[in-house]
Amino acid sequence: MSLCAECFNNGDHTGHDFNMFRSQAGGACDCGDSNVMRESGFCRRHRLRTGENIPLIPRDLLLMSEMVLPRFILCIIQYLRDGYVEPDTSTERDLQKVLQQLEPQISFLEELTKMGGAMRTVLTKILTNQQAFKELSMGQEENLYAKKNYDKYLSALKNSGLVSVEEKGQSAAADVGVGAEGGAGAMEDQDGGQSVGQRKRVKLSSSTKDPCIIESLKHKCFLEELLFWTIKYEFPQKMVTFLLNMLPDQDYKITFTKTFVQHYAFIMKTLMKSHESDTMSNRIVHISVQLFSNEELARHVTEECQLLDIMVTVLLYMMESCLIKSELQDEENNRHVVVNCSEALLKNNTYWPLVSDFINILSHQSVAKKFLEDHALLMLWMSFVSFFQGMNLNKRELNEHVEFESQTYYAAFAAELEACAQPMWGLLTHCKVKVSLTHRINGTCNTLKLWFDTPAPNQVTFHLPLHRYYAMFLSKAVKCQGLDLDSLLPDQEMLMKIMVHPLQIQACLSEIHSNMWVRNGLQIKGQAMTYVQSHFCNSMIDPDIYLLQVCASRLDPDYFISSVFERFKVVDLLTMASQHQNAVLDSEQERPMLEGALTFLVILTSLRIHLGMTDDEILRAEMVSQLCMNDRTHSALLDLIPENPNPKSGIVPGSCSFEDMLSAVADFKAPVFEPGGSMQQGMYTPKAEVWEKEFDPIMVVLRTVYRRDVQSAMDRYAAFLKQFGIHTGNPWPPYKERTPLHPCYKGLIRLLHCKTLHIVIFTLLYKIWMDHQNMSEHVLCMVLYLIELGLDNQIQDNKEDEEPCIEEHCHDSWFPGTNLLSNLHHVINFVRVRVPETAPEVKREAPPSTSTEASSYGQNLREAQVFSLVAERRRKFQEIINRSTTEATQAVRPKSSSTRWVPPGTPPQLVTEILEIRESMLSLLIKLHQKMSSKQNSLSASWLEDIESNRLAHGDGITAIERILTKAAARSCQIKRSIQDICGKVCPPVPPKKNSPTDKKAMDKEERRQRARERQQKLLAEFASRQKSFMETAMDVESPDTEAAMDLGASEVMESEILYDCVICGQSGPSTEDRPTGLVVLLQASSVLGHRCKSTEPKNLPTSDEEHVYPADTCGAANDVRLTLMQQFFKDSSCLQSVSIGWDGGVYVQTCGHTLHIDCHKSYMESLRNDQVLQGFSVDKGEFTCPLCRQFANSVLPCRPGRGTEAGTWHTPTNKKTSVLVKEVEELQEKPGLFPTESNLSKEMELVIKDIKNTTQKKYMDYGRNPGSPDNDFLFMYSVARTNLELELVHRGGNLCSGGASAAAKRSCLNQLFHVLAMHMRLYSIDSAYNPWTKLTQIVQIKEAEPEVPMLFRDVPSLLIIFVLTMPQPLRKEHFTCVVKMLYNLQFTQALAALSTKFSSEERQAWSTSGALKKSAANSDKSFEALLSHVISELSKDKSVYKVNSEEATMVSSSVWSPQSIEFSLQQFCLPFLRLSCLLQHHLYGDNLTGCLEEEEFASLAVCLGLLPSAPQPANTVQSASCLEWPVNTFDLVTQWGAEVKGLSQIHAADVQSSKWAAPRLLQLPDNYNIIFQYYHRKACSACKKVPKDPALCLVCGAFVCLKGVCCKQQGICECVLHSQHCGAATGIFLLINASVIIIIRGHRFCLWGSVYLDAHGEEDRDLRRGKPLYLCEERYRVLEQQWVSHTFDHINKRWGPHYNGL
Secondary structure, eight states: OOOOHHHHHHSOOTTOOOOOOOOSSOOOOOTTOTTTSOGGGSOHHHHTTTTSSOOOOOHHHHHHHHHHHHHHHHHHHHHHHHHOOOTTTSOHHHHHHHHHHHHHHHHHHHHHHTTOHHHHHHHHHHHHOHHHHHHHHHOOTTOHHHHHHHHHHHHHHHHTOSSOHHHHHHHHHOOGGGHHHHHHHOBOOSSSSOOTTOOOEEOBOGGGOOHHHHHOOOOOSHHHHHHHHHHHTTOOHHHHHHHHHTTTSHHHHHHHHHHHHHTHHHHHHHHHHOSOHHHHHHHHHHHHHHHHTOHHHHHHHHHHHOHHHHHHHHHHHHHHTTEEEOOSSOSTTOOOEEEOTTSHHHHTTTTHHHHHHHHHHHTSHHHHHHHHHOHHHHHHHHHHHHTTTTOSOEEOOOSSOOSSOOOHHHHHHHHIIIIIIHHHHHHHHGGGSOOOOHHHHHHHHHHHHHSOOOOOTTEEOSOOHHHHHHHHHHHHHHHHHOOOHHHHOOOHHHHHHHHHHHHHHHHHHHHHHTTTTGGGOHHHHHHHHHHHSHHHHTTTHHHHHHHHHHHHHHSOHHHHHHHHHHHTTOGGGOSSSSOOOOSSOOHHHHHHHHHHHHHHHHHHHHOOTTTTOOHHHHHHHHHHHHHHHSOBOHHHHHHHSOOSSSOTTOOSTTSOOHHHHHHHHEEEEOOOBOTTSOBOOOEEEEOHHHHHHTOOHHHHHHHOSSHHHHHHHHHHHHHHHHHTTSOOSOOOOOOOOOOOOOGGGGGGGGGTTOHHHHHHHHHHHHHHHTTOTTOOHHHHHHHHHHHHHHHHSOOSOOGGGGOOOOOSOOTTTTSSSSOHHHHHTOOEEEEEEEEETTSTTSOOSOOOOSHHHHHHHHHHHHHOEEOOSSOGGGTTTTOOOOGGGTTTTSOSOOGGGGTOOOOTTSOOOEEEEEEEEEEOHHHHHHHHHHHHHTOTTOSOTTHHHHOOGGGGSSOOHHHHHHHHHHHHHHHOHHHHHHHHHHHHTOOOOOOOSOOOHHHHHHHHHHHHHHHHHHHHHHHHHHHHHHHHHHHHHHOOSSOOSSOOTTSOOHHHHTSSSOOEEBTTTOOEEOOOSSSOEEEEEEEEEEOTGGGOOSSSSOOBOOOSTTOOOOGGGSHHHHHHHHHHHHHHHSOHHHHTTTSOOOTTTEEEEEEEEEEEEHHHHHHHHHHHHHOOSOOSSOGGGTOEEOTTTOOEEOEEEEOOOOOGGGHHHHHOOOOOOHHHHHHHHHHHHHSOOOOOOOOHHHHHHHHHHHHHHHHSOGGGTOOSSSTTOHHHHHHHHHHHHHHHHHHHHHHTTSSSTTOSOOHHHHTOOHHHHHHHHHHHHTTSOOOGGGOHHHHHHSOOOOOOSSOOOOGGGSOHHHHHHHHHHHSOSSOOHHHHHHHHHHHHHHHHHHHHHHHHTTSOHHHHHHHHHHHHHHTTSTTGGGOHHHHHHHHHHHHHTSHHHHHTTHHHHHHHOOSOOOHHHHHHHHHHHHHHHHHHHHHHHHHHHOOOOOOOOGGGHHHHHHHHTTSSSSOOSSGGGOOGGGGOOOSSOHHHHHHHHHHHHTTOTTSOHHHHSOOOOOOOOOOBOOSBHHHHHHHHTTOOOTTTOSOOSSEEEETTTOOEEETTOGGGOBTTBOHHHHHHHHHHSSEEEEEETTTOOEEEEETTEEEEEEOSEEOTTSOOOGGGOSOOOOEEOHHHHHHHHHHHHTTOHHHHOOOOEEOTTOO
16 A cells, blocks of 8 residues: 555554555555545545545646647657667667656656646546557558657567567467476476486476467557556656556556556566566566555456466466476486576566565455466466475585585575465465365365475475465364364375475474584575574474374374484484494484474474464464563564464454553563663563463474574573572473364374383483483473373373283383373383493393293393384384394394404494383382482472472472372372382482493593583683672763772872872872873863853754754854954954853863873874774874773873972961952962973973864864964963863753762863963963953053953953963962952952843933942942942943943833842852852862752852852852952942943943853754654755755754765765764764664764664664654653763764764
8 A cells, every 4th residue: 555645644543553665656645545445544635535526627728738648658659669679789778878868758747647637637548549549659651750660669579579489389289277297297308318416407398378378469559558668678767657656547547457467477577587677676566566456456457357367377487487307305206396596586586576466466355265266277376386395405415515505595485485475375364264275275285296205314405385385274274164174184195295394304403403414504504594483484384393283193193203203313312221323323413313303292292373272372472482582672573473373463353463462471661771872672571470371481492593592581581480589490491281272183192192102201211310321401301391291181082092901022012001191100120122232231241051040031031121113013114213123032142242352443233131120100200300309218208298289380300390290190099109109118229330431431521511611600700790890990980979099189189199000001109200190081172062052942953944943042153253243342362361262162171080101101002003903993093992991082181290298288278368369369470481391291291282282173273363373372272171161060960059079070180181281371471461460450540552352341260260270380279269259359240230231221220329329338349239330320421331222121121120130140140150160179179069059059159269258047148249359449440340341332241241051952853753754855955955865964953964975075075074073073963864863973983873763662763664653762862962962972882983074
């Protein structure tokens, strides 16, 4: 079904599950067509039927088009005729050229189709008018060109020679109805002698083709010829789009469909010859899917045009082109042919469009019914399927490894799935209703009879589609139509033949896993895995096992069981003797093969998928088994559960839907983001009760592709038992009760109750108890499982088994009957075995001489059981299985054999021995229980009464044995008595006779292995604990609780010198001038601060043409404007000291906290440079990873040698007067900068400065009028400090309320950074005439030179950093406090001035007068009213200051300013400065930051900085003015500052003031991804005006860019990389529209971050492959934003690669 975006978006999809695939080729929208979809699914417009009463279009309007268009279309067709050259003579290019020249004409037709219904009707009329075609197409007499042109068309038609010449001869003789037999018989050898080993192609006589289907093509109208040329030119995209766009017209749709069917055979022939079969296939299916998904239409063409016949015939025709002789068994007498999987046709899936159409039309019930009722067609189809029977035959390599591993098995599996299985499932879905299946089944059976060979022992083919058809139709007949199984099955002999091949596959699976096929290469493993893989299992292994179950339920159980052990090659192993000879297996293969055989028997007897489980139960079992292996995402689960017996979409009425079932068995774990950076998807995990009651290891074994998944399921099961305290040890797979068998298959239970199986069970229990080699826990587990299955499934009618046992020498005399219960306690005394003479059982003494001994010996002999698997029944089936025991009836071995000399190296002779056993299965079980619990009398005589049965469900082998014994005792009193007897007289187990040396070796080996394993475990545990402790100490990047050694806490400053540990050489010591130590740092340019806005709400991403993102209101833009404005009026050098830069492209420095010697670092870098391993970073750019924690870094910041001596005086609180301190500060500033002595340390510091400058781009450093001037450099240096302080503030949440060392502080290296910057900046001395300090603290005369920036316009935090960095280090704290106090006065005055501009003139007047009264009061310099009035009066002297904004002020200030609101505004204005000062003080002096409430922040910071002696109570009543401390007369100083502003009428005071910025945010994305996709995926790029192939969006600023687009490249750099440099100073975050994923560009590297859009089940849909609706995951988006703000992309994301400017 195809819908246009508009209809889809207007439809109601609540509760629907859909996959959306977006087609680029156009097509017709099916909305409104009730043949395709239900009316309830129509969109709003079609539901209202708006199209019904449309007025007709006047005829005159269309006249013109009716006249012109026929000629126009003819012109196109003539052009196509002219241009066409047969592909063998032309190149692809010639055809492309013709099409290119035709492009405008076809585009014109396409435009016409978009004009609406009326135009389409006209076109339809013209295209289907036969008269017009006749007249125009051949051309009139006189028109020579037209004649010639028509001849070209005819020759093209002929050359398409729809059947080649030599085939025609053959097809004449053949008859259509012969079917497969005829086909298989008429074989030809093309060249007489057939060279051996060479696979020959086989030609079938064309018996199966109806010549008329393949050959006839006659064109009667334009449409038909147009389609003919479309096919000839291999479906050009434009033509396809035109033909599809016409489909809304109903008449056209019908005619076109018929034309398409008529050309069907021709299409497929062209496809087989095509070089571009892939693209062509897609385009064909584009058309056919629109035509055939309409049931009405499909039925119509099936009836009128024999669509089904055409399809089957064409399929046969296709496959016949690549047949070879089958090599299953010997070549001479084999009459079968099979497809050759290495042919291109199969390898490239060329048949795919055809099969897909076939499946599509079979999905319509009416068509499927017709197919099933047509006997001839069915036989044709069966002969098609038989071509695949036995394809891709594998022969086991026994000598050397195969040279060339063929990969044909992909083709074989794909072919069986698509060409055989899917049509079969399509037919089966319709069999739920009564369709007579009997002849269908008999048909399959007949075909099967024709195809019969027994496989040679070392061959296997995984492809038996006929067997599987047979199995699935049987299953359906019994399940849905209640037919009687016996009436459908053939005779016993046929069943025995049928079972051979599937059984061979099961045995080979086991062989492959036992490494017996290892010489065939990896591909054979691939086949074994594909056979059970989720997409194939329900069409391959399930039907095979079902077929074997059917055979087992109808054949003699002893025969069946012995066949199984024979096929698995383990017959020789099943002997009581401790040694044996195996003719076919090596000893290391015996154990896995035995395990395989037993596991197969358990699966066979316990699997109920086709034997009585309902669809819901099957779905539940599948789901549980997948979830038990691993937690799964929703899509993985959908993919892993086989679709077919029960569709997952829940369409089938009455069945439980996938979602309901999922919520019943599993819990959803929401997607989480792990700190390591890996993003988890939403997962489903099994509920506890599922583990407890429903975990079914047998189902898990059946469904695992990798053996490790079984282990994974068991580990998870063990973890569950441990968690709930049910069982702590190593549990065994739990036993699960089965659903009851369907009555038809009751015979299957006889397998569990047959003597042969009981003999095997007894033997294996004995062998395990005696510790024979090649036994394993798994063998015991499966044996116990079989016993338990036998106890649970009793045979109802026991009469016939109870026949008296006649004393004849029957080898079956092991057990009296076949019932497991009665055989359990049957004691077996002696067993006669054939053993090699070297075995320990062989008695070395001569036979007894006295007659009495001899007679008793003979007595034993007669009782002794001879172990032979196939006993009496050997006469029935001439099949000798256990060759080693055929002569077992001989009497005692000859005397001489024990002394005969045997040449070394030959296998020892077999001799007959008699073993004394005297055990029953019960006693062996009890002894095994003792052995496993390693207690002598582990079961007391009365234990049966004490046991509670519910405890036995989960546990290990001991529990399993107890469970079996309790069950047996509950079912028979006799057994209960036997158990009590055995437990009562329990004796220690007889130690096995002295072990032979080889046995001993094996035991030692096992023990040694065990010890090695324990040692390894110990080592691993030790490693793990070391690793854990390392992680705790070194790696806690996030946790703030542990302070790293380099963090200058207050306590550490007191010590004499700081010691650093070098993480490379491991030495600890101080940093010295000669051998400096450095911090590992990462320098990166950052524009995060510049992207802050005033509003706390993030901007929205535009999703329509009306919405835009304006960058003008960001912090970066505002600061640029401010600087430019100042530079217009004031002296450049002064401007460059009045603001900070670095909002955009500032350098951020962060560290992991580890230190190293700088010389060690150099040698480390050298070693990295020589290391050729591919690294994710570039060593040439100075990048490396920290040697300890592997965090990404690119520089080393030298640590200043610690001078601990001054620490005392450095911190002492001072009692000096403010005026004294002001003077001292001034003197310190006057001190000339001392050039540091040339040392290693100073060199390194200069290098770091160079690194810092190289980190960002030139444009972010040069803001002065003359680039490169010292002023510029000076500005850049102090701005680096400002950027880092501001960013730390942002990381702390924008304020200092939380106090303490935050996560950011842990990685902060501001102290070291300050010292490096200070050393560099002392080189620039500030000219005392321009020193802002004097203006801050003294009354000075203004010089009328080029004006400097007024104090009121200067950025106060910048001044603070300049003062601190230009004064000699280390700075005493009293001086720092003094600087802060003086700057606070300026900040406060600025706040008053800024506030006053917001008043209306009346308010200004009022405040001015009220404040003037307070001026004379005692502490007027600490009252804001007095100061405010003074500021207003000073600034009013110059009319221009307040005039500018008086108009707008009146509009803004509707509210009246109260003293409280003024106080609040002043505090808010001063807070940024206080926060920055406090943070600086924390880093320089190690002062602690105290936490506080938000409303008390101002007071808390003021106390911390020493502006207030102590916080008043309550703290939120602090007056901001009370922190002021003026060095000279307050009002004079303010007057002086105000005077500087005069005459600057053009500057708007508000422009110069810094405002409060909110935290940086990424754009707000819409909740539904479809909104973004619909708007952006067709949007044209603003640069190149084209629709980009890979559009991308910048999530920081909303820019729309072309990813990898060559169109927008500049100087070899693609647009995304360019944009990342421009917008984020080389950090870019882009959302890729067509893939829904986010990529991060950082400098020269990039990485795929993941997706922030997830579907309803918490999963990503990368590349939109699954087509699910996606929704924004807020948590992930927050994580992305947080990584952006905290600059941690480099640390958290691990998979980086270079982008070479190509993104």
